[in-house]
Amino acid sequence: MSQHEPEGQGAGLPAPADDAAASKALAVARSQALSLELRSQDNAENSDEINLLDYWRIIVKRRWTVLGVLAIVLATTLVGTLLMTPVYRASTTVQIERDTIKVVEVEGFTPTESPADRDFYQTQYELLKSRSLAQRVISQLDIASDPAYQDMTAPSPWKALLGGGDEDEETLSADELASKEQRDQTRMTNWFLANLSIEPVRNSRLVRVHFDSEDAEFSRRVVNAVAEAYIASNLDRRFDASTYAKDFLEDRLEQLKLKLEDSEKELVAFAQREKIVDANDGSSLSTQSLGELNTAVAKAQDERIRAEARWRQAESAGGMGLATVLESPIVQTLQEQRAKLSAEYQDKLSVFKPAFPEMLQLKAQIEETERQLAAEVGNIKASIRADYQAALAQEELLKSQVGLLRDEVLDLQSRSIQYNILKREVDTARQQYDALLQRYKEIGIAGGVGTNNISIVDVAETPTNKHKPRLALNLAVGLMLGLFGGVLLAFVFEYLDDTLKAPEDVEKQLGLSVLGVIPMLKAPMTPAKALEDPRSAFAEAYRSVRTALQFATDTGVPRSLLITSSTPSEGKSTTALTLARNFAQLGKRVLIIDADLRNPSLHRTLGVDNSAGLSNYLAGAVKATEVIHATDTPGLMYMSTGPLPPNPAELLMGPKMLSLISIAREKFDQLIIDGPPVMGLADAPILGNLANGTLLVVEAGETRIAVARNALKRLLAARAHVVGGLLTKFSHKHAGDGYGYGGYNYYSYGGQEEQKKLGRR
Numbered sequence: 001m002s003q004h005e006p007e008g009q010g011a012g013l014p015a016p017a018d019d020a021a022a023s024k025a026l027a028v029a030r031s032q033a034l035s036l037e038l039r040s041q042d043n044a045e046n047s048d049e050i051n052l053l054d055y056w057r058i059i060v061k062r063r064w065t066v067l068g069v070l071a072i073v074l075a076t077t078l079v080g081t082l083l084m085t086p087v088y089r090a091s092t093t094v095q096i097e098r099d100t101i102k103v104v105e106v107e108g109f110t111p112t113e114s115p116a117d118r119d120f121y122q123t124q125y126e127l128l129k130s131r132s133l134a135q136r137v138i139s140q141l142d143i144a145s146d147p148a149y150q151d152m153t154a155p156s157p158w159k160a161l162l163g164g165g166d167e168d169e170e171t172l173s174a175d176e177l178a179s180k181e182q183r184d185q186t187r188m189t190n191w192f193l194a195n196l197s198i199e200p201v202r203n204s205r206l207v208r209v210h211f212d213s214e215d216a217e218f219s220r221r222v223v224n225a226v227a228e229a230y231i232a233s234n235l236d237r238r239f240d241a242s243t244y245a246k247d248f249l250e251d252r253l254e255q256l257k258l259k260l261e262d263s264e265k266e267l268v269a270f271a272q273r274e275k276i277v278d279a280n281d282g283s284s285l286s287t288q289s290l291g292e293l294n295t296a297v298a299k300a301q302d303e304r305i306r307a308e309a310r311w312r313q314a315e316s317a318g319g320m321g322l323a324t325v326l327e328s329p330i331v332q333t334l335q336e337q338r339a340k341l342s343a344e345y346q347d348k349l350s351v352f353k354p355a356f357p358e359m360l361q362l363k364a365q366i367e368e369t370e371r372q373l374a375a376e377v378g379n380i381k382a383s384i385r386a387d388y389q390a391a392l393a394q395e396e397l398l399k400s401q402v403g404l405l406r407d408e409v410l411d412l413q414s415r416s417i418q419y420n421i422l423k424r425e426v427d428t429a430r431q432q433y434d435a436l437l438q439r440y441k442e443i444g445i446a447g448g449v450g451t452n453n454i455s456i457v458d459v460a461e462t463p464t465n466k467h468k469p470r471l472a473l474n475l476a477v478g479l480m481l482g483l484f485g486g487v488l489l490a491f492v493f494e495y496l497d498d499t500l501k502a503p504e505d506v507e508k509q510l511g512l513s514v515l516g517v518i519p520m521l522k523a524p525m526t527p528a529k530a531l532e533d534p535r536s537a538f539a540e541a542y543r544s545v546r547t548a549l550q551f552a553t554d555t556g557v558p559r560s561l562l563i564t565s566s567t568p569s570e571g572k573s574t575t576a577l578t579l580a581r582n583f584a585q586l587g588k589r590v591l592i593i594d595a596d597l598r599n600p601s602l603h604r605t606l607g608v609d610n611s612a613g614l615s616n617y618l619a620g621a622v623k624a625t626e627v628i629h630a631t632d633t634p635g636l637m638y639m640s641t642g643p644l645p646p647n648p649a650e651l652l653m654g655p656k657m658l659s660l661i662s663i664a665r666e667k668f669d670q671l672i673i674d675g676p677p678v679m680g681l682a683d684a685p686i687l688g689n690l691a692n693g694t695l696l697v698v699e700a701g702e703t704r705i706a707v708a709r710n711a712l713k714r715l716l717a718a719r720a721h722v723v724g725g726l727l728t729k730f731s732h733k734h735a736g737d738g739y740g741y742g743g744y745n746y747y748s749y750g751g752q753e754e755q756k757k758l759g760r761r
Helices: 019-045 052-061 063-083 120-128 131-141 147-152 157-161 174-195 216-274 285-317 323-327 329-349 357-446 471-496 503-510 527-532 537-550 572-585 602-606 614-618 648-653 655-667 683-690 705-717 742-748
Strands: 088-096 196-200 206-213 454-458 514-519 560-565 590-594 628-630 636-639 670-674 693-699 722-730
Touching: 052 063, 052 471, 063 471, 088 216, 120 196, 120 206, 120 216, 131 174, 131 216, 147 216, 174 196, 174 206, 206 216, 216 357, 216 454, 285 357, 329 357, 503 514, 503 693, 503 705, 503 722, 514 537, 527 537, 527 572, 537 572, 537 722, 560 572, 560 655, 560 683, 572 590, 572 602, 572 636, 572 670, 572 693, 572 722, 590 602, 590 655, 614 648, 614 655, 648 655, 648 683, 655 670, 655 683, 683 705, 693 705, 705 722
Parallel strands: 514 722, 560 670, 560 693, 590 636, 590 670, 693 722
Antiparallel strands: 088 206, 088 454, 196 206, 628 636
16 A cells, blocks of 8 residues: 555444444444534535524624735825815705796696606706707806916826827817817816805705815806706796797697688588577587486486385295395284284193183184284285285386387488587587687796796805815714725625634534644744643643543543644644643553654653664564663653654554554553654554544644635545644634633633743644
8 A cells, every 4th residue: 555545445444443433433424424524514515504603703803804905095084085185065055836826827838847747857857958058148247367266277298298188279170179169078077066066955946056166166157057047047948938829829729710611611510401409518408318317217217226126025035035025024923912912821731621611712812912913914916916016007107108209309310410410510610619728828928928937046155164074074984884895805805714713613614523722822832842741731720631531431541542633733643642641640540652653752752762662663674672761750651763764654554553552551541643644644543443433733823724624624534533633823803803712811820821832743
């Protein structure tokens, strides 16, 4: 096998010593692999969820980025504002009424006065910003020759130096000169409109007209001229509309007058020939009578239907079911009397026999009451039948009258077709003539009335304070933009930073329990110096890891524990040595093996000779007892790597390594293996398969999530039992102050307030 052999070939790895341990290790590895896959899927599904607290933590963590961007934007805004040329705004207030003062009522000829025009005011605002109005003001004030305008639009010295000045008019032809004048006029109009602004006052008919320029007096003159030109142009449009309407109506009135006279003469002549007489409302007498009879027939038919319905109900119900019978006072009285006699008869029947005289008398009274009741019901039914017959007779009589009158009306209608045609022509001509005549009179009166629906409320005055730039506003905008840009940049940096920074990241991304958090040491503090003080946060953190390992499995600390990491320099060697010393301090017999056959470091830390060690034993050159050395810590034994072999993976997969671990588990209470990094090498998965447990070391803020996941997958594929993770070199700046990890300083117990940095091996 090569030294970079993939770890996924489980068949090539040595098996644990017994079948029970193998089955248990396999089950744990499968469970952890499934947990990692499910957690990865859950993270992908929940990646779009919004957690405001996480956003706040990112901002706090990247606060210097946010503050730096904010400072740059504010400084740029301040300098730019102070260097800007001041601009002055003059304003005038104009009142725009939907209609003029109604001296006369003239509607329909001036579109701007139509009350039904829902876009009236928007139309007025656009007229105020129209090019025609701008050109009218430019012409009235002769702005092209105004010194203030020439100073504001003069080309900059830089443009003149670069050759961008105006062309010499003496060298231009007539067409080129006309084209240049047209361009200048267009440029002036565009400049004018760019500095003119309209501000409607909400819930009112007032409009504020503003003009901005670098000359305060020039702004006042221009904005007042705009208001006056707007009023004048409105009056011009009204006068032109009235004149055109008056001329048009004169011609139409003469034509309609002649047409109306001819139509009336023809109508009168036709009515005399056909002997047609109209009623006041325009219809004939026969037609009116027919309408009245039809109404009477409908009413009689309705009464007959109701009477027939009552009679049919009386026939089918047998009488007693009729509402009329039930509502009759006589029937109600007879029913009450019958009920009373029946009740009395039933009461006495228990005392007397039916043949008793008093009983015979009661029975006779009951029969008489029933006879009277039947007679009354018959009378009511007879009354209903009589009503039905009367309604039927009345309906038949009216129908016969309608038939006679209908024939008469049809005859009249056949003779009135042409009459109605002529009459409609007369009515139409008369209506048109009357309407146009009324409108002509109104237009004639309105033409001489100079009223206007627009007036100036406040005349513009020369502004004394500059309108732009506004330092406070610009700084406020700069503050918002700076904060937004800083926060956005912080989120970008955080998104690009895909490292594991906090214990929650290890648990969330890897699905491992965090057995401890090792604080970062500040230079020149080293791990060796930090461990000299047993009350330091650094030493207390490792003792906490030792305690957590005792609860990592159901049997306590794994007898053989591999310490590895994803990449080099994450603190695994320091972790392995410190944990070994901590277990030895508990009185245990501990053996630490430096199994990093590629880049060993423990021999330098312990200051021992590395001329013979693990590689010699695996090669069969020495015995294990010959390369195990005592250390300055009581109970702690150490095996170095020895000479670096060319084939570390082959040596570790041999039976010698399995035998060494098995013997060490029997001879020592605890075996700690300082393994090589996982990524890129096959050594760590092999050792993970042999050891009872594996502790994965993760460097805060340096180990990338994808790298750590791949390392964990390789270990799990090799059926390693990963008992948890250890976060080293942790600092609040990795996760932000808002993550609540200040409690890790509690390890100092007040004796060490400064944070310490975990040094690289």
